[in-house]
Amino acid sequence: MSNDESREHTFSVLVDNESGVLHRVVGLFSGRGYNIESLTVSEVEEEERLSKITIVTSGTPMIIDQIRAQLDRLVQVHNVANLTSDGPSVQREMALVKVTGKGEQRVESLRIADIFRAHVVDSTNSSFVFEVVGQTDKLDAFIELMKPIGLADVSRTGVVAIARGAET
């Protein structure tokens, strides 16, 4: 039944920026056996002391509804949006990708970086650090292409997302 299919969903959760809130959210996922594919958190409202947690998870429609209801009932949670099902949204992730190599490898890595609009943010005579921004699959593709050239290290931010349009 297509209704039981597991799909990826991105939640955006506005929370009080207090100690313990991240533990509560993460504990909810681990305690109830939900997946976390990516998680980011940062303060977004200094005066009101609010943080936004973006969580990419996956599950059947019943599980996804449960996750939303479970998040929504936490005392420190102000708002829960399902950016996958509530309407169109923009999703971005950033990666810092270290590639090592000499000569032709360096040229090739710069050529790929150019195609992906990645920037060089650090360089030595045997390495580059690229900054690449985009959807998760774009980052995956970039990293995949760097592997044979000399991929040395990767750091990724995880997904941040926001609803499209004027509504907040």
Add this chain to the structure above:
Amino acid sequence: MSTKRFIGGEIIIKALIDQDVEVVFGYPGGVTLPLYDQIYKQNRLRHILVGHEQGGMHAAEGYARSTGKPGVVMATSGPGATNTVTGLVDALMDSIPLVCLTGQVTSNLIGNDAFQEADTTGITRSATKHNYLVKSTEDLARILHEAFYVATNGRPGPVLVDIPKDVLLGTGAYVGPEASEPRNYKPRLNPDAKAIEEAVDLLASAKRPIIYAGGGIVNSGPKASKLLTKLVRATGFPCTTTLMGLGTFPASDPLYIGMPGMHGTYEANLAMHDCDVMLNVGARFDDRVTGRTDAFAPGAKKIHIDIDPSSINKNIAVDVAVIGDAGKALDKIIGLWNKKKIKPDAKALKAWWRSIDKWRGIDCLAYDQDAKAAIMPQFALETLHKTLAGSDYYVTTDVGQHQMWSAQYLRFDEPNRWMTSGGLGTMGYGIPAAMGVQVAHPNSRVVCVTSEGSLMMNVQEMVTISKNNLPVKILSLNNNVLGMIRQWQELFHDNHESECDLSGGADFIKMAEAFGFTALSASRPDEAAGAIAEMLATPGPVFLNMAVARDENVFPMIPSGAAHNEIDLGPNKQLVSA
């Protein structure tokens, strides 16, 4: 605003009094000494020194469940706090409002593995509805009031406030409850009118309806039980109540068909299975009730009234979700039912009741006492029921076979009269819970039904009971075995009685006497009624050690993960079909 400043300990006392707290169950320790010094200096708030913090938790649960008010506990840091954990989870599972205040080491020592330090908020985060670590005396009053708000609003539950010693000793301003609503916790109480309309239309169309009522009705308050009763009687639909909902609809009413689920009645389970419309009010489709979920009420349209949106579609997908308070939803449903002048399909309903009466006719709770040398536990509880009937009484239980027989044979006509650990199934709940109930209702009869396994798990509270002159009656149905374990080993593990034998245990009569109880015993069937009457008539705390048949099983039984119509009625009864 007043600028007067108070010491942290004083703020706690003031806040508790402003929250109408009459009694606190507690146990002191190093870091809570400043608080206990404030308790010493006042006489508005009653503090009951318990024997163990877990006992304090269950006492507070009994107090809360029997009054509808939050229960309050105080414990020290480290071991005091960790001793509260079972009680917190118990209250979380059964939606019991509690506020638990724990002491914490001085703020600047937190994280240093200080003496009696434990990461209490970390440990209890998944054991509470919410918890707080107070960082400054200035925040203390607001957080305490917020804790009461969160514990009692929406789906009730336990809230813990962890208070470092320096916060107890420091000074801060006091704010009252008015100023302390949490900034965004606003549970929804009023159901959506469209959902009510859909629910009423479905109920009106029903040919084989059932009303499945749960603990949420107790949480909503006595008015919700009255409304449930009104709705059931107005519709003429059969009503079943969960273990947590016993008493929300009068068991003496002919429309009552008993408890559903694993040890529920045959008629309730077959009616759940065969119904075409199910109205769930404040129950959570627990797996002990649903059995195998894909075989649960397969042909039924389901309506679910629950205050907690996360209860909806958690275990069972429903057709109509009514999110809000049970009492408010029932009121709206009855209003619309009357306004639309709905008459249920009388012919269909009659046929449905014919089926139910046929199931009822096999008398699934019948047992055989005659010609038995030992007291049957069922007989003991039926006798207890007859002896209590018509009086002002409360019953608590422990966990195991005696709990299930109590649920089957003690029949409640009112909510808040029955206290049991349903969701967590905590052995050791019964005695302290009875203590909490008796503290709340000093002039009522309070009986704890237990058995020798559970008895030993919080037996220390018998001392608290007798020291406080609480006339709690403990009926211990002793079968020399962890009965429920033995039953499962017999039925599902080739009768391998592994580590469940309790014979040769303590001399419970001497023990009860040492703890300040009047101790009685009975072991012959002809002694049972007299002993129960004597237990109830004897003033003060009484312990009745009643030896019961060892190898009796609780039936009916739906094996874990089976369907409702795969019910086992026990060796002597035959299934009938509708």
